Amino acid sequence: MEFFERVYRISNEDVEKLEEYFFDKQINNYYFYETKEGIFLVVVSEKKEFDFDFSFDIVEERVTSSDDWVKNLISRPFEFIEGVWIDPDFHDIKKGVVIKITPGLAFGTGLHDTTKLAASFLKEYLRPGMDVLDLGCGSGILSILSKKLGANRVLGVDNDPLAVESALENVKKNNEDVEIRESNLFKNIDGKYDLIVSNIIAEILIEALEDMPKYLKKDGIVILSGIIDSKLDLFKHLNIIEHRRKNEWNALVIKF
Structure with missing residues (x-):
């Protein structure tokens, strides 16, 4: 399945209000990254056009797939909190508490x-x-x-x-x-x-x-x-x- 990524240039002051906005809307299909050129927000949607309540400069628009985005985001087990592991697949984990969670674009995966x-x-x-x-x-x-x-x-x-x-x-x-x-x-x-x-x-x-x-x-x-x-x-x-x-x-x- 194809997804559409839109990359926005934002400021450091925007991060908190965006976190609150996405949490309020129960949207998990986004991430931030920072380079020497500044801070960027990437939003992923199943639709080419999607509603967004902010007017940031769009740096790039691109097409990605569920394999590229979702599976690469959490493709292997990770320690969620101390002694508790999240497994997005069926790995043989021998330590601690293990929770198997289906990777997806909504509802949270422990990240x-x-x-x-x-x-x-x-x-x-x-x-x-x-x-x-x-x-x-x-x-x-x-x-x-x-x-x-x-x-x-x-x-x-x-x-x-x-x-x-x-x-x-x-x-x-x-x-x-x-x-x-x-x-x-x-x-x-x-x-x-x-x-x-x-x-x-x-x-x-x-x-x-x-x-x-x-x-x-x-x-x-x-x-x-x-x-x-x-x-x-x-x-x-x-x-x-x-x-x-x-x-x-x-x-x-x-x-x-």
């Missing part, structure tokens, strides 16, 4: 800082036997990791049917007992959980926090990720147990 931050907190705070809710599960990577770390019940939900389809495929590939549902935040969620993890944009996290206590067991833990620097103040009123930052992204552990 984004927000996913790594959330996963690092899961590895620290999840205890075997916990019931876990992954709110906005995308590819299902955090749901699968929760189960591999010893969780009891794991429910992953997303409001995008394509994300749900992707997560179901990845759960099957990993042969894990993880339930995936379509749900707009808590609309289709039952039960209470020891741990809720949510890697979505800040404004939606704030909305979700209103109902979150109803779905937490006593002394439950919440992991929030996807908070860009400019939105961090929205969460300063919470009972923050731990805060981690990677580049311009933040993740929090909170208790109610």
